[in-house]
Amino acid sequence: AQKITQTQPGMFVQEKEAVTLDCTYDTSDPSYGLFWYKQPSSGEMIFLIYQGSYDQQNATEGRYSLNFQKARKSANLVISASQLGDSAMYFCAMREFNSGGSNYKLTFGKGTLLTVNP
Amino acid sequence: DTGVSQNPRHKITKRGQNVTFRCDPISEHNRLYWYRQTLGQGPEFLTYFQNEAQLEKSRLLSDRFSAERPKGSFSTLEIQRTEQGDSAMYLCASSGQGVSTGELFFGEGSRLTVL
Numbered sequence: 508a509q510k511i512t513q514t515q516p517g518m519f520v521q522e523k524e525a526v527t528l529d530c531t532y533d534t535s536d537p538s539y540g541l542f543w544y545k546q547p548s549s550g551e552m553i554f555l556i557y558q559g560s561y562d563q564q565n566a567t568e569g570r571y572s573l574n575f576q577k578a579r580k581s582a583n584l585v586i587s588a589s590q591l592g593d594s595a596m597y598f599c600a601m602r603e604f605n606s607g608g609s610n611y612k613l614t615f616g617k618g619t620l621l622t623v624n625p
Numbered sequence: 626d627t628g629v630s631q632n633p634r635h636k637i638t639k640r641g642q643n644v645t646f647r648c649d650p651i652s653e654h655n656r657l658y659w660y661r662q663t664l665g666q667g668p669e670f671l672t673y674f675q676n677e678a679q680l681e682k683s684r685l686l687s688d689r690f691s692a693e694r695p696k697g698s699f700s701t702l703e704i705q706r707t708e709q710g711d712s713a714m715y716l717c718a719s720s721g722q723g724v725s726t727g728e729l730f731f732g733e734g735s736r737l738t739v740l
Binding site for chain 1: 656658660665666667668669670673675681714716718720726727728729730731732733734736
């Protein structure tokens with residue numbers, strides 16, 4: 508089974524509107540972290556937001572918020588007030604703290620291509 | 626610039642040739658990672674170093690691939706006898722003990738095209 512599933516290959520949003528990018532994950536480790544990264548066409552992966560499995564509140568960073576539903580194993584990214592510069596690939600990733608191997612590596616989903624229309 | 630640096634940014638080679646990529650991590654970071662990303666996919670983990678020790682290698686890392694991190698600073702990823710299937714973006718990332726979330730800081734990647 509895939510550890511990270513992003514079911515939306517592409518999403519479109521109008522400038523200034525909000526958009527939700529979906530992410531579900533699969534782990535039996537009770538201690539894990541969830542990340543969202545943005546990858547513009549230049550190729551660099553840019554860290555956006557982090558949610559720990561034991562965090563009681565949903566993470567927020569400026570226009571980014573993470574809708575964390577632990578029981579459903581989902582960690583959706585919400586971008587408010589979309590801007591043209593938000594057009595990029597977005598990747599959800601997970602770190603498992605007790606995976607038995609390196610507990611520092613991240614496992615990524617296949618990504619969602621977001622296009623912001625003017 | 627104190628971010629993760631990778632070079633070369635682009636490499637075009639003929640099948641069967643050897644190529645080497647270099648990664649300079651953020652100076653205070655003791656952990657270094659190599660990932661491979663093919664078109665339309667997310668990054669896939671290849672290998673991980675803590676200081677100079679290579680602690681984990683993915684099954685994706687065939688015996689044609691070798692990575693080193695002498696002295697625990699920069700790292701090199703060498704691909705011997707390249708194949709067309711090796712064409713991908715090779716991403717390097719680093720992380721340090723001071724970052725509580727364990728986020729990885731990525732370089733801009735080295736794009737390999739095998740003809």
